[in-house]
Amino acid sequence: MSKFPFAGEALKSLFKAPLTEKYPLTPKESPEKYRGKIKFDANACIGCGLCIRVCSPNAITKLVDTVEEGQNITMKFDLGSCTFCGYCADFCHQNAIELTQEYSMVVTDKNDMIVSGSFIKKLPQKKPVPQKKATESK
Amino acid sequence: MFNRLIEKSRAKSPWIYHVNSGSCNGCDIELVALLGPRYDCERLGIKLAGSPRHADIVVVTGPITSQSKDRVLRVLSQVPEPKVVVSLGSCPMSCNVFKGSYSVEGPLDKWTHVDVSVGGCAPKPEAIIDGLIKAIEILKEKRGLNNV
Amino acid sequence: MDILVYIFNILIFPGFLFCFFFGLLLSGIDRKLVARMQRRIGPPVFQPFYDFFKLIGKGHIIPRGAAKKTFMLAPIIGLLGVVIISMFIPIFGYVFIPRTADMIVILYLLTVPAVALILGGSSSGSPYSGVGISREMVTMLSYELPLVIILLAVGSKVGHSLGEIGNVTFSLSKVAEYQSKNGMLICSLSMIPAAIAFLLCIPAEVGTVPFDVAEAETEICEGPLVEYSGKYLALYKLMSAIKMFIMGSLFVALFFGGTGFGTGIKFLPLNTLLMMILVIITISISVSFLRAIVARIKVEHTLKFFWTVPTALAFVSLILTYVTTL
Numbered sequence: 001m002s003k004f005p006f007a008g009e010a011l012k013s014l015f016k017a018p019l020t021e022k023y024p025l026t027p028k029e030s031p032e033k034y035r036g037k038i039k040f041d042a043n044a045c046i047g048c049g050l051c052i053r054v055c056s057p058n059a060i061t062k063l064v065d066t067v068e069e070g071q072n073i074t075m076k077f078d079l080g081s082c083t084f085c086g087y088c089a090d091f092c093h094q095n096a097i098e099l100t101q102e103y104s105m106v107v108t109d110k111n112d113m114i115v116s117g118s119f120i121k122k123l124p125q126k127k128p129v130p131q132k133k134a135t136e137s138k
Numbered sequence: 139m140f141n142r143l144i145e146k147s148r149a150k151s152p153w154i155y156h157v158n159s160g161s162c163n164g165c166d167i168e169l170v171a172l173l174g175p176r177y178d179c180e181r182l183g184i185k186l187a188g189s190p191r192h193a194d195i196v197v198v199t200g201p202i203t204s205q206s207k208d209r210v211l212r213v214l215s216q217v218p219e220p221k222v223v224v225s226l227g228s229c230p231m232s233c234n235v236f237k238g239s240y241s242v243e244g245p246l247d248k249w250t251h252v253d254v255s256v257g258g259c260a261p262k263p264e265a266i267i268d269g270l271i272k273a274i275e276i277l278k279e280k281r282g283l284n285n286v
Numbered sequence: 287m288d289i290l291v292y293i294f295n296i297l298i299f300p301g302f303l304f305c306f307f308f309g310l311l312l313s314g315i316d317r318k319l320v321a322r323m324q325r326r327i328g329p330p331v332f333q334p335f336y337d338f339f340k341l342i343g344k345g346h347i348i349p350r351g352a353a354k355k356t357f358m359l360a361p362i363i364g365l366l367g368v369v370i371i372s373m374f375i376p377i378f379g380y381v382f383i384p385r386t387a388d389m390i391v392i393l394y395l396l397t398v399p400a401v402a403l404i405l406g407g408s409s410s411g412s413p414y415s416g417v418g419i420s421r422e423m424v425t426m427l428s429y430e431l432p433l434v435i436i437l438l439a440v441g442s443k444v445g446h447s448l449g450e451i452g453n454v455t456f457s458l459s460k461v462a463e464y465q466s467k468n469g470m471l472i473c474s475l476s477m478i479p480a481a482i483a484f485l486l487c488i489p490a491e492v493g494t495v496p497f498d499v500a501e502a503e504t505e506i507c508e509g510p511l512v513e514y515s516g517k518y519l520a521l522y523k524l525m526s527a528i529k530m531f532i533m534g535s536l537f538v539a540l541f542f543g544g545t546g547f548g549t550g551i552k553f554l555p556l557n558t559l560l561m562m563i564l565v566i567i568t569i570s571i572s573v574s575f576l577r578a579i580v581a582r583i584k585v586e587h588t589l590k591f592f593w594t595v596p597t598a599l600a601f602v603s604l605i606l607t608y609v610t611t612l
Contacts, residue, residue, distance in 0.1 A: 006579045010323040020178040020327045023264050024271065030262065057235045080231035083259045105257035106269045108276075110231060110247065113257055144343035151336040178326040180317075183333060188508035191347065191515040194340075218345040218515045 030101045035084045037102040038077050042117030044096040047073045051088035051097060057081050060088065067120065074118035080110055148194075148220075149278045151183040152270070155193035155217065159210045160242075161200025164260040165227040169197060177263045184270065190216045195273050199226045201233040202243045214250055220280035222273045224254045226266065231255050295382050300372050308562065309528035310334040315566060316530070316574045323578040334527060338520050346516025351411035360409065361514075361521035364402025368528045371395045374458070375535050378543065378557035381459045388458040389437050392536070396433075396491070399525055400426045403500070406522070407510025418509025421585045422500035428589045429490040429497075432483050432596035439480045439603040440471065440540050446607060458539060465543040472541040476606035481541050483596035483603075485572040488533045490592065493526055494573055496580040497588055530573065534565035 021028065030036060052060045059081040065072040077088075077097075089097045107113055158166055172179045173186060187193045190213050202210060214223065223246075228234045230246035246252055253276050256269035295301055314331040321328025348357060373382050374392055385391070404422055407415035438454065444464045445455040455461070461471075471477045490497040501509045511522055542564055583591070 004579055007575075010575065010578045013325045014319070014323050016325065018178075018322065018327045019175050019325045020181070021176060022181075022327075023177060023267050028264050057232075057237060078232065079257055080228055080255070081234060081237075082228060082257075083234060103258065103262045104265045104268050105261075106265065106272055107255055107257070108253065108272070110255060113231070113255070144339050147336040147339035148343060151333065151340045175324055175326040178321070178328070180321060180329050181327045183329055183336060189512045191513060192508070192511075192519060194344075216347070218347050220344070 030103050032101075034101045034103065035086045035099040037100050037105060038079065038082070038115050039098045039100050040075065040077060040115055040117040041096045041098070042075070042119040044094045045073075045075060045117070045119060046094060047071075047075075047121055050091050050093075054087045054091045056085065056087070057083055069120055070122040071120070072118060073121050074116055076114055076116040079105060079113040079115060145278065149274055152194045152274050152277060153185050153187040153192055154195050154197055154270075155187050155190045157196060157198050157210055157213055159198060159200040159206040160203035161227070161229055165199040165229070168260045168263055169199070169226065169266060172263050172266060177267065179267065179270070182270070182274075191218060193217055194220070194277060195222045195224055195270065197224045197226050198230050198246055201229045201236050202246060202249065204241045204243055207243045207249065211249060220277060222253045222277050222280070223250060224256065224269055224273050225252050226256050226269070227261060228257055228259045231257070234259065295373060300377065300382070302369055305369055305372050305528045305531060306524065309524070309531040310338065312531050312534070312566065312569055313527040316569060316577075319570050319574040320578045323575070334523070338524060341520035341523070342517050344516045346518060349411060349513050352513065353409040353411070356405060356409035358518065360402050360406035361518050361525065363405070364399040364525045365521055365528070367395055367398030367402065368525055368532060371532050372528070372535070375532070375539050376458055376462050376543070377535075377539075377554070377561050378462070380554055380557060381462070384459050385457065387456040389441060389456045392458075393434065393437065397426065397430075399529055402525070403510050403522075406514065410510070410513040412513055414512045415510045418500050418512070422510060424585050425490060425497060425500055425588055428592035429487050432592060432600050433487055435597060435600035435604060436480045436484050436487075439600055439607055440477065442604065443471070443474070443477065443607040446611070461540065462543045470542050476603055476610060477541065479599040480603035481537075483599040484537055484540070485568075486596045487592075488537070488569075488572045489576055490588070491533050492530045492573060495577045496583050498582060499585045499588060530569060531565065534568045535561065537568050538564045
């Protein structure tokens with residue numbers, strides 16, 4: 001029976017339990033250190049823009065709005081454009097970006113896939129510039 | 139009563155057709171893994187159809203390249219109603235790393251109406267199952283051409 | 287009164303309705319068994335019913351380059367041919383249309399579904415279907431030969447003992463009577479090669495792996511059925527499901543026949559139940575088991591295989607019936 005190598009196995013498998021993981025009925029955890037959906041902590045961010053420089057598909061944008069206390073900075077992460085490489089989380093020295101273990105991102109409207117966070121950046125007080133002494137007097 | 143039978147059958151037997159328009163094959167491998175014994179999608183009634191005229195759900199992967207754009211649109215027009223278009227991965231949503239290239243025509247919803255988008259690069263098979271279940275729900279609402 | 291019985295036979299049992307239910311159920315059992323052999327869960331057993339009703343509710347598109355009337359009539363011709371065959375096969379001695387030469391009629395009518403597939407494919411106007419129909423024609427050529435010799439072998443065995451003209455009988459009702467007196471034909475040694483050859487011919491007729499080059503799914507986009515959609519596709523799927531039932535029922539009538547395992551019971555529902563169980567066992571051995579373990583073979587190899595192995599087995603059977611009385 002060398003031409004039918006799986007014949008015995010097929011007959012035995014008929015009486016064994018199936019190996020299927022019944023996904024929607026039994027939930028599934030993704031492994032540790034899985035690079036899933038991005039979680040952004042706006043309070044830790046300082047708006048340096050290193051993540052924008054490192055992102056390969058240019059998925060991160062920074063919008064600056066001037067308000068009375070300083071600047072209102074909004075960082076938007078477009079998950080529809082993200083490769084989930086994890087460079088932004090590696091390069092952020094404030095640890096404001098974290099890639100969680102969530103893997104199921106199913107939407108009907110593309111705009112639902114944007115993760116954003118905004119914070120207010122207080123600009124430092126400007127010291128008054130010392131006046132130059134007039135060297136020549138009129 | 140016959141209409142209710144047809145509507146119930148539409149939700150229990152969705153057939154897929156897979157179109158690859160220039161992708162890196164990562165999402166295709168995850169889609170084909172769905173048909174194996176581990177994540178058996180045949181228990182939901184899903185079958186891979188051989189021809190676009192037999193399919194209900196069209197799954198598109200890859201950014202739409204210039205060479206494949208006409209063909210993808212032609213294949214999409216050959217699928218009879220009611221149909222659902224699912225874009226798999228982040229390439230059809232926004233061309234991912236290939237943005238601005240000379241041969242990439244743009245995201246899929248610039249050219250046709252997309253019903254469900256599954257994010258990820260590449261999405262896990264469980265996420266694809268979630269996306270297909272949502273597509274089946276949308277399919278239940280649509281009506282065919284002869285209004286049965 | 288006779289007319290009413292005939293109409294009941296054609297429309298309900300064993301005509302259209304019974305074939306519809308049992309054919310689709312058989313196709314569902316086949317898919318479930320293949321899935322279990324591959325250690326998966328598999329679709330529910332009533333899945334082909336859902337497929338059929340979904341396809342009826344879908345829109346259909348007729349391509350511009352297609353021959354319209356042939357395109358629409360081809361599946362109906364195939365379905366009618368297959369339903370008519372079911373009336374000629376006796377269910378354990380209960381015959382619906384007794385005739386003297388059933389086997390020749392069945393042999394001719396068995397080519398009608400295959401020809402309907404070829405007609406549908408050639409009227410589609412697509413190059414994929416052209417390739418598909420040429421492969422279907424070669425497959426048809428290859429399995430007709432062993433089938434004729436098997437029927438001759440069975441007919442000559444029964445004809446010898448009944449003393450017919452030329453020592454061959456072509457009537458299925460006489461085969462059933464012979465088996466009710468002398469036990470099942472599969473128990474006689476000279477018929478075993480013919481039974482094995484028939485089991486090998488069933489997958490080719492039905493169009494499943496390993497002999498399904500005509501409908502190769504990923505290779506030529508489903509071959510002759512590539513342009514079909516909606517209700518016409520539903521009729522084609524129904525036709526191939528009923529064909530599975532017909533071939534199984536023919537095997538049971540030829541080799542396992544008689545009237546109720548020699549007990550002489552002539553109660554129709556009980557006989558039907560027995561026939562259904564035997565048909566399920568036959569199909570699961572010859573169609574499902576083979577489908578789970580083998581891959582598809584090329585069309586040249588199909589021809590070479592059918593004209594050597596099953597033909598040789600059937601010839602052995604035929605010669606044994608003339609030489610011995612085993």
